[in-house]
Amino acid sequence: MPQVQNDNRFEHLLDHHHLKKTGPRLRVLSMMSSKNTATSQPDLENLMHDVDRVTLYRILNVFEEKGIIHKVFDLNGTANYAICHSNCEEHNHQDEHLHFNCTVCNNVYCLNDLNLPSINLPAGFKAENFTLYASGLCPKCSKKENKK
Structure with missing residues (x-):
């Protein structure tokens, strides 16, 4: 099981959102923040054997x-x-960035630092959220591919 730190920023984050600071919640945040990819529930289940699926x-x-x-x-x-940026609010996500899916390792990366084009919707349309995907090879898999 990976090393997990109980970080004060996670306690502050739970306080900010009026949530109890439970061990499983703090561990989920710590595990998710320690990865540079998005994490699935099955992956978390494999790491947190003492927390049941429903919890x-x-x-x-x-x-x-x-x-x-x-x-x-x-x-x-x-x-x-994946962990949101600090400007997300309850029921109002602001994580409008490119999500990159690697076709080899199947990891999902949040590419937060890319400038996305503005989207002008036709009259009468109101976007409530926005998701942009790209797929291909991540740097690690691309490097392996180039060595072949």
Whole structure:
């Protein structure tokens, strides 16, 4: 099991969203923040053997509702979760960035630093959220591919 730190920023984040600071919640945040890719519930289940599936589902659900994490789907349709930027609010996600799906390792990356084009919707349309996907090879898989 990976090393997990109980970080004060996670306690502050839970306080900010009026959530109890439970061990499983703090561990989920720590595990998710330690990765540079989005994480699926099955991946978290494999790391957190002492937390049952229903509890983990509820943690992910409340974190998404509160704007702590956002959901992104991989190429297989599996929901993955990543920590939101600090400007997300309850029921109002601001994580409008490119999500990159690697076609080899199946990891999902949030590419937050890219400038996205503005989208002008036709009259009468109102976007409530926005998701942009790209797929291909991540740097690690691309490097392996080039060595062949």
